Amino acid sequence: MTDRSEERLRTALGFAMKAGRVRSGELAAEKAVKGGRAFVAVVDTEASALTKKHWQEICERASIPLIFAEDVGPAIGREAHMVACVTDSGFARMILGCRNENEQ
Numbered sequence: 001m002t003d004r005s006e007e008r009l010r011t012a013l014g015f016a017m018k019a020g021r022v023r024s025g026e027l028a029a030e031k032a033v034k035g036g037r038a039f040v041a042v043v044d045t046e047a048s049a050l051t052k053k054h055w056q057e058i059c060e061r062a063s064i065p066l067i068f069a070e071d072v073g074p075a076i077g078r079e080a081h082m083v084a085c086v087t088d089s090g091f092a093r094m095i096l097g098c099r100n101e102n103e104q
């Protein structure tokens with residue numbers, strides 16, 4: 001991802017958090033996915049290989065997109081969190097659009 005699209009993704013994630021449409025941290029995010037409330041999951045690129053693999057499996061089972069991004073925790077105002085799930089379809093489309101703009 002380019003720096004610009006990465007920054008736009010973090011900004012969109014921050015907006016979703018301020019709107020109360022993000023569940024962050026391993027337990028809360030996983031609960032949102034398993035409860036069918038998550039539209040997209042975002043995992044920090046600095047997360048461990050085990051965490052990345054775990055989230056790939058969870059998202060595959062739930063049929064939701066998974067994005068890897070830099071500085072997920074700071075983007076949502078939770079420095080230590082490496083995982084966030086967006087629970088609003090509009091914000092999810094915005095975030096997926098940020099990722100897809102680099103692929104066009």
